[in-house]
Amino acid sequence: DARVTQTPRDKVTEMGQEVTMRCQPILGHNTVFWYRQTMMQGLELLAYFRNRAPLDDSGMPKDRFSAEMPDATLATLKIQPSEPRDSAVYFCASGLDNGLYGYTFGSGTRLTVV
Amino acid sequence: GNSVTQMEGPVTLSEEAFLTINCTYTATGYPSLFWYVQYPGEGLQLLLKATKADDKGSNKGFEATYRKETTSFHLEKGSVQVSDSAVYFCALSDYTDKLIFGTGTRLQVFP
Numbered sequence: 001d002a003r004v005t006q007t008p009r010d011k012v013t014e015m016g017q018e019v020t021m022r023c024q025p026i027l028g029h030n031t032v033f034w035y036r037q038t039m040m041q042g043l044e045l046l047a048y049f050r051n052r053a054p055l056d057d058s059g060m061p062k063d064r065f066s067a068e069m070p071d072a073t074l075a076t077l078k079i080q081p082s083e084p085r086d087s088a089v090y091f092c093a094s095g096l097d098n099g100l101y102g103y104t105f106g107s108g109t110r111l112t113v114v
Numbered sequence: 115g116n117s118v119t120q121m122e123g124p125v126t127l128s129e130e131a132f133l134t135i136n137c138t139y140t141a142t143g144y145p146s147l148f149w150y151v152q153y154p155g156e157g158l159q160l161l162l163k164a165t166k167a168d169d170k171g172s173n174k175g176f177e178a179t180y181r182k183e184t185t186s187f188h189l190e191k192g193s194v195q196v197s198d199s200a201v202y203f204c205a206l207s208d209y210t211d212k213l214i215f216g217t218g219t220r221l222q223v224f225p
Contacts, residue, residue, distance in 0.1 A: 004157075033213065043203070043215040056212065091157055093213070102148060103213055105157035 002026045004094050006106035013113055018080040021109045023092030024073055032075045033093040033103065034060075034067055043091075049075065050097075082113045116141040116208045120216035123201075127194055127223050135189040135219045137178075137204035145206040147171075147180050147187040152201045152218070161189075161202070194223045 005024040013019055025032050033048040047057035047067040057067060064083070069075045079086055089110050095103035121136040139145065146165045150158040162171030167182035176191045187204060204216040 031211065042217045045212060045214070048212065050211075056210070093158075097211070102160035102163055105150075105159070107155075107157045 002104070004092055004104050004106035006090075006092050006109050008109060009107065010110045011112070013082055013111070015083055015113055016081040017113075018078065019082050019086075019111060019113075021077045021090050021092075021111070023075040023077075023094075023106060025075060025092070025094030026104055027073070029094035029096055029104075030072075031095045031097060031103070032069065033091075034075070034077050035091045035093065036088045037091060037108070038088045046077070046090075079111075082111075084113045087111055087113050116145065116206060116214055118204050118206055118214055118216035120202075120204050120219050123218070123220040125219060125221045127221070129196055129223055129225050130193045131223075133189070133191040133194045133198075133221065135202055135204075135221070137187045137189065137216060139185050139187065139204075139206050141185075141206055141208055143209050144182075145208045147178070148205045148207070148213070149176070149178055149187070149189050150203040150205060150215075152203065154200075158203060194221070196223050196225055199223045 007022045030051050034046040036044045046060045052069040066078045089108040091108045093103040093105045117140045119138050148163045149161040151161045152158045162173040164171040164180035170179045178189045201218045201220050203218045
């Protein structure tokens with residue numbers, strides 16, 4: 001089965017450090033989402049891309065977060081500097097166009113900032 | 115703005131009991147509706163979907179019908195199993211194609 005691959009699976013870092021999370025969407029999928037999941041806030045949409053162009057990143061703290069798609073096989077989410085409140089599970093999802101067939105999620109990156 | 119409201123959990127059931135998880139939505143236009151399931155330590159998996167009014171999505175014994183008149187998409191299963199224990203998310207995809215999730219409902223099934 002085709003899958004969305006996220007790395008790393010787990011990341012523990014110290015406050016103030018830069019964190020980079022990577023996502024390999026399913027080949028041929030042209031829409032990529034980044035979500036953050038916490039117990040308190042549930043699933044929050046951070047940013048999403050269509051054909052590598054950012055469509056909406058209004059859910060992302062602009063001062064420290066950045067999301068890019070350097071090519072069709074890689075999406076990145078960076079946090080610089082990281083803070084303890086960024087601790088969460090970050091999910092990437094990919095799909096085709098308007099998602100009529102649903103979107104496929106990766107297994108997530110569990111980030112802990114100490 | 116568009117939103118999804120789910121019933122609070124956890125929902126606790128005995129094996130073979132009937133399951134209903136309520137979901138209502140607020141949206142302009144005609145969104146597509148989805149149920150996703152998340153097992154412990156995993157990402158979300160698409161369970162079923164419906165793209166227009168009166169459509170019924172079904173998969174693995176689960177069903178949900180897109181009711182435009184009541185803006186609802188309730189999830190049902192006639193006989194749950196222990197292996198169905200997970201968190202269930204109702205979601206909609208609006209005209210912007212963003213996927214908007216509810217808060218999730220934890221289901222616990224005991225033997």
